[in-house]
Amino acid sequence: MKRLDDLSRAALRIPPSYIVLLVLLVTLWMMRPNLMNVAILGTFARQVVPLGIVVLGQLLVISSRSIDLSAGGVILFVNYLISSGLLYEWPILFVVLLCLSVGLSVGLLNGLLVGKRRASAVIVTLAVNIILIGLVEYLANGKPPGDVPDQFRQLYNLRFGTLPAPVIFWFVLAGVMSGFLGRTVFGRFVWSIGSNPISAHFSGVPVERTVVLAHTISGLMSAVAALVQTSSIAVGSVRFGPELVMNSIAATILGGVVFGRPAQVWGPFVGVLCFALLFVVMTTMGVQEPGKLIAQGLIILLAAIFYGVRSKSNS
Amino acid sequence: MKRPYIVEVKTTEMSQLGRLFVGANSRHGLWTVPLLVALACSLALAFSTNEFVSSQNILNLVAQAAPLILVSIGQMIVILVRGLDLSVGSVVSLTTGILSLNAPVYVAVPGVMLAAVVIGLLNGITVTTFRVHPIIATLSMMGIVQGITMFVRPSAGGSVPSEILFLVSGKLFGIYMPVIWVIAAILVAWKVVHGSRFGLHLFAIGGGETAATFGIAERRNVLAAYVLSSCFAAAAGIFLAGRIVSGDPNIGTQYAVDSITAVALGGTQLAGGVGSLHGTVIGCALLAVIANGMNLLNVSAFIQTIVKGLILLAVISLQPRKTIGL
Numbered sequence: 001m002k003r004l005d006d007l008s009r010a011a012l013r014i015p016p017s018y019i020v021l022l023v024l025l026v027t028l029w030m031m032r033p034n035l036m037n038v039a040i041l042g043t044f045a046r047q048v049v050p051l052g053i054v055v056l057g058q059l060l061v062i063s064s065r066s067i068d069l070s071a072g073g074v075i076l077f078v079n080y081l082i083s084s085g086l087l088y089e090w091p092i093l094f095v096v097l098l099c100l101s102v103g104l105s106v107g108l109l110n111g112l113l114v115g116k117r118r119a120s121a122v123i124v125t126l127a128v129n130i131i132l133i134g135l136v137e138y139l140a141n142g143k144p145p146g147d148v149p150d151q152f153r154q155l156y157n158l159r160f161g162t163l164p165a166p167v168i169f170w171f172v173l174a175g176v177m178s179g180f181l182g183r184t185v186f187g188r189f190v191w192s193i194g195s196n197p198i199s200a201h202f203s204g205v206p207v208e209r210t211v212v213l214a215h216t217i218s219g220l221m222s223a224v225a226a227l228v229q230t231s232s233i234a235v236g237s238v239r240f241g242p243e244l245v246m247n248s249i250a251a252t253i254l255g256g257v258v259f260g261r262p263a264q265v266w267g268p269f270v271g272v273l274c275f276a277l278l279f280v281v282m283t284t285m286g287v288q289e290p291g292k293l294i295a296q297g298l299i300i301l302l303a304a305i306f307y308g309v310r311s312k313s314n315s
Numbered sequence: 316m317k318r319p320y321i322v323e324v325k326t327t328e329m330s331q332l333g334r335l336f337v338g339a340n341s342r343h344g345l346w347t348v349p350l351l352v353a354l355a356c357s358l359a360l361a362f363s364t365n366e367f368v369s370s371q372n373i374l375n376l377v378a379q380a381a382p383l384i385l386v387s388i389g390q391m392i393v394i395l396v397r398g399l400d401l402s403v404g405s406v407v408s409l410t411t412g413i414l415s416l417n418a419p420v421y422v423a424v425p426g427v428m429l430a431a432v433v434i435g436l437l438n439g440i441t442v443t444t445f446r447v448h449p450i451i452a453t454l455s456m457m458g459i460v461q462g463i464t465m466f467v468r469p470s471a472g473g474s475v476p477s478e479i480l481f482l483v484s485g486k487l488f489g490i491y492m493p494v495i496w497v498i499a500a501i502l503v504a505w506k507v508v509h510g511s512r513f514g515l516h517l518f519a520i521g522g523g524e525t526a527a528t529f530g531i532a533e534r535r536n537v538l539a540a541y542v543l544s545s546c547f548a549a550a551a552g553i554f555l556a557g558r559i560v561s562g563d564p565n566i567g568t569q570y571a572v573d574s575i576t577a578v579a580l581g582g583t584q585l586a587g588g589v590g591s592l593h594g595t596v597i598g599c600a601l602l603a604v605i606a607n608g609m610n611l612l613n614v615s616a617f618i619q620t621i622v623k624g625l626i627l628l629a630v631i632s633l634q635p636r637k638t639i640g641l
Binding site: 065066067113114115117118119120122123124126127128129130131133134135137138141197207208211246249250253258289290291292293294295296297298300301304305 | 399441445447448450451452454455456457458459461462463464465466469572575576579585586615616617618619620621623624625627628631632639
């Protein structure tokens, strides 16, 4: 009996995303064997790199029992900065740094309001999101945005061997985040708040500061994702974001990081890959947009039920 | 000064400014501030524009606020028990979708309410029995319901039974229907939230004191809260279907965020246990007055979004809690 218990507990530790990815790969292999090569799968993966980078921040925030819904606004704002033509004369490195600092400051603002001011994270990040979207729409004033500088496009289309450069970049970034979580004091702090915020506080973990830092990093990740997203579409856009934020939460949960669970990087990483494959599989099966929404909702729901974990104290 | 990190929230921890307006231990939250802001806005608008106090404009105002009030009441009930319902928007859309299928009204309306009850029950079961976090549970439900809506009605169109049209834009005893809807919703909700044992239990569960919830069937009450939230959203859907005389799969999208905004504006705490019906109605009224006023003053729609966000930020940082996070 005890062994069975241990076994089921071990099974619970495997993120659902691993299982889902396996199922999706087998399905794809049976239906379209010719799609199963590195170059094509790499191209699929490249489409979800912005989502993947947002998830790297989201998992930090979610595991410290907060949430970041402002990624859509940050992406929109950065996209506007690059494509509006205001900064065409500036050197590209400066533009990139400016965009990153926008992300950092939005994240810091979120973090201060949530961590220091102790306002509800859902409301704060929603409000910041609304403000950023309104700001971009006001600045753009209905005009279609301009083009994105060529360098962005070239970087995006770069390939090392068969793997696209953005995918490698995402992988490296995930590795850095994983090391950051596993090997630094901050990582330990996030870990301990994730498992129990009260005991973390009484063990001397600076809960406020950790939440602020988690939000700041999440804002930075949104800006990085925005850079990749912007170079992928090569033109400015005034409308995207909501699905991306929802998907980032979904992928994080699919990866086994729930409110009050220690953070880990590779589960959500695979969760994002699941989303890449899911859309491919459903498109080959001829499932339309409504079906995709339903399937996506069901997968999140089942993954969450699979864990059935909700902390008693902080719901 | 280091404040201890405490997870449970029992009452509003208020700023000095807040204490001026409410007693330090109000279970109803900080609702006087939004009331004063709403009154100040209305006064300013009444003096600066000619149209604001016209009966036509006030009727418009009520008709615009009515669906938001309905959705927000449901949202508040769920928030009181430490939940959150992100699926209300897609329930609104689904309702207009079903109503526009040309079914007779005595089939369509019960059908819509049945769908709402089922959705609410599923939300509640996921949250209580499977202990899934409300945000996650209702977020995935939002996707599923939105998908079903797009099956039912892929794009805006169809026609709504004429009875519903009358229910929304007709007159009863010389009173315009939107006004009746709002009054009826407030009366029903007042009875449920502030005038019944069930309502008291909602506050007790949200307050989270173990002692208070001994002897209260927490699971059943939380289930009922989610069902009520879906039903209020469906009512809002019926109202909107009558307004636009067709179905629209995207009409409800804004209501998830807007209802949370209105509830938070009205002083209800997202940590549960603190909140009030009058606060929520005031929150909705404030949002409606601001939107209406900025329309009258010809402020760009984009600026309106920014202002809405700033108000939300200001109000939410005026009422800090002990909890960090959601």
